[in-house]
Amino acid sequence: MGSTREATESKSRWEKLNDTSVWWLAPVMVGLAIVLSESFGFGFTASLVIMAITGIPLMLLMELTARRRRNERLARRAATRAEFECWIRDPNALPDSIRRRWDFGTARLAEGALLFERQLGPDEPPSGKPIVFGQPVHLARRTVPARERRGVPKSWRIVALRTDRGDVDVAASSAEGLDVLGTLEPASGGR
Numbered sequence: 001m002g003s004t005r006e007a008t009e010s011k012s013r014w015e016k017l018n019d020t021s022v023w024w025l026a027p028v029m030v031g032l033a034i035v036l037s038e039s040f041g042f043g044f045t046a047s048l049v050i051m052a053i054t055g056i057p058l059m060l061l062m063e064l065t066a067r068r069r070r071n072e073r074l075a076r077r078a079a080t081r082a083e084f085e086c087w088i089r090d091p092n093a094l095p096d097s098i099r100r101r102w103d104f105g106t107a108r109l110a111e112g113a114l115l116f117e118r119q120l121g122p123d124e125p126p127s128g129k130p131i132v133f134g135q136p137v138h139l140a141r142r143t144v145p146a147r148e149r150r151g152v153p154k155s156w157r158i159v160a161l162r163t164d165r166g167d168v169d170v171a172a173s174s175a176e177g178l179d180v181l182g183t184l185e186p187a188s189g190g191r
Contacts, residue, residue: 014065015073017066021062025055025059029051033048033050034047082110083106083107084107084173085104086105086116086171087103087152088102088116088171089168091160092167100148101150102149102150102151104151114136114161116131133164134165135163135164136168137184138159138184139159139186141158141159156172157172159172159181161181161184
């Protein structure tokens with residue numbers, strides 16, 4: 001395989017169970033309802049209602065446990081790699097072009113560069129090669145119109161950076177990403 005990417009911690013058993021529950025949970029519930037209706041003389045509809053009453057809280061408990069484990073795993077990974085979730089775009093691209101759209105992924109500062117790895121979603125692993133933005137310099141916090149913030153959570157702050165690839169907007173939550181981006185040296189002069 002020869003991948004230069006660091007080995008990532010795999011998902012916990014609860015995360016995998018929750019991810020696959022869409023395929024096995026309904027057949028298990030119907031099967032248990034059939035067993036209940038034949039063994040104890042309940043009607044099939046009553047058995048389905050009993051399974052729904054017990055199954056929905058169990059499903060929610062499994063979802064909460066998986067989410068907690070995922071957050072713990074991502075916090076460990078972020079702590080070891082100084083990594084944060086963010087959205088990145090090129091503010092100087094033509095309006096409504098693909099480069100102007102926000103890309104979701106994880107970023108980290110390493111050796112004077114901002115390494116960005118695209119992800120298809122928060123639960124997905126990085127896809128493709130990392131994009132390297134060399135020599136990032138902090139320009140300023142930006143205010144972007146709501147029409148241009150599609151996909152970016154409202155509570156996240158947007159920071160303008162100047163890199164060797166041109167200007168870049170980075171949206172990150174104040175808790176993690178802005179702390180890391182705050183360590184960049186500010187630009188000496190106007191934008």
